Amino acid sequence: LKFRGKINSEVLEELEAILIQADLGMKTTAKVLEKIREERLKEPADIKPFLKRELVSLLLDCPRSINLSASSPSVILVVGVNGVGKTTSLAKLASRFREENKKVLLAASDTFRAGSIEQLDIWGKRIGAEIIKHQYGSDPAAVAYDALSAAQARGIDILLIDTAGRLHTKKNLVEELRKIKRVIGKKKKEAPEETLLVLDATVGQNALSQAKLFKEALKVTGIILTKLDGTAKGGMVIAIENELNIPVKLIGTGETLGDLVEFDRGEFVEALFS
C-alpha cells in the first residue's frame, strides 16, 4: 500500500504540473487534487479519467447558444480588456448571422482607440453589414443609441456593439459601459440581450479578476475565449464557469472570419491534457 501511495503521489505531482501549466490557477488545481486524494483511487490508471470527469463537472451544464430575442433587433454588447480580440470576434459572430441571411448592423462604440472605427468599418464591408459611427472622441453611448434607433428603423435582426478595450480596474471606464447599457435599455427594455465578455486564452489568473469585475458591473451573459489556436490552454474558464456561472459560448481559433467555434466541455477538458 505504501508503494502505491508513492506512485499516486508522483501521478498527483505530474497532474498538478499539467493543471497549473494549463492556467487552471492555484485554487482550482488544489481543489481538484484534493478531490482526487479524497477519492482514494486504487489504480494509478484511474486517476486521470477521474480528474477529467471532475473538471468537466466544474464546467456548466447549460445551453451555450447566443440569446436572441423574439423582438428585433437583438442587441449584442461586446466588452473586455485591451487587445483580447473583441472587434475581431464581433466581426466573426456578425459574419455567422450574415451567413444565415440575417440583417446585421454594427455600432462603432469604440470612439477612443486610434483606428478602431476604420478597423470595424473594413470588417463591416467584408461581411455586408452596415455600420453606425460618429467622430473619434464622441460619446460611446450616443453611438449605441443612434445605432439602436437605426436598427429599429431599418428592420435589422441583430445589432452588435463594439466597445473600446478597458482594464476592469478602471472604474470610470467600466461606468462608461454601464451607461451604454442604461441608454440602450431605455430604448429597448430587454436590450442588450447578450453581453459578451471576451477573454484572451493567454491571460493567466487575472482572467478571474476580469470576469468578476465585468460581471459585477454589467451582468455578463457569456464569454468568448480567443486565441486558442496558440499554445495557451485557457484553463481559467473552469474557475470562471464554476464560481461566476458565466458560460463560454464561443472560442476564437484564428484571425479570419471562419475562426469561431462552439465551446464543448468534453473537448475543452481533453485539450488541457494534449
Added chain:
Amino acid sequence: GISVKFGTIFKKLRGRGKLSEKNIEESLKEIRLALLEADVNYKVVKKFIHEVKERAIGEAVLRNITPGQQVVKVIHEELTRVMGPENNKINISSRPPTIIVLVGLQGSGKTTTCAKLGGYLKEKGYHPLLVATDIQRPAARKQLEILGKELGLPVFGDGRDPLDICRGAKDLAISEGREVLLVDTAGRLHIDEKLMKELKQLKKVFQPEEVLLVADAMTGQDAVNIAQAFEGTLGISGVVLTKLDGDARGGAALSIKAVTNKPIKFIGVGEKLDAFQPFCPDRIASRILG
C-alpha cells in the same frame, strides 16, 4: 500579500536566531504559492525556489531580524537580482539609421508601444520614423498613422510586404535625416512557422540594433513558450512588458527573464502615449510577491 502571511507564520519564532531547515521549507512553500498565484511559470518557480533555498539557509543566522522577515528579504533580493540589472538603454548605431523592430503575439500592444517609444526617443532628441509593416490587420497602418500624427512623427507604410516597406523606410530615413526607424510588425503566434520565418528574414536583411518582444503583463503560464520561441527562433535584444496599469501580478516578467535572460527594458502603464516607463526590477519584484 506574502509579508502578511509571514507575519503570522513566524510570530512564534521571534527571538530565535537561526531558522531551521524545516522553517525554511515551510516558508519556501508559501513563497512558491505566492509566485504561482502571480502567474510565474511552474518550471521557473521550481528552479527559482531551488536556487533560493541554499541562500536562505546560509544567511538566516547572520541578521538581526525575525527569521520570517529574513526569508522574505532574501526572496525579494533574489527576485530583483534575477529580473535585473536595470537596463533601459536603446542600442543606438554609429551608422544611422538605428533600426528597432517590435514583435510579439496578437494584441500585446506593439503598435501602441511603437508610437510610445517614438515619443520617448523624440523627447530625448532623436528623430524617429515609424514604419507600418502590418499589412494584414484591418486599418493597422491607419492606427499607427493616427498615433504618429498625435506625436508629430512621420509614418511610412508603402510597399508590397514588410521587407519592401522597410527598404522604402530606410531610404526615406537616410534622405530625411531620421536617425531611428521604429518598425511595427503584425501580431503573430510563435508557432506560426511562416510568420516567424518572415521576421527572421526581416532581421537578416536589415540587421536591426534592437528586436524588442512586446508582451502582455497579464500573460499566464504560456509566457515561457512565447519567450522561448521568439528568443530561440528569432533572437531578441530586449522586452517591453505592457498593461502593467492593471491588477495582474505580472509573474510573466520573471518567466520571460528567466528563460531568455534578455533585459526587460520598458513597461507600458496605460493606453495614452505618455504611459511608458523604464523597467524597474525592484518594483516588479514587490508586485509579483504581492
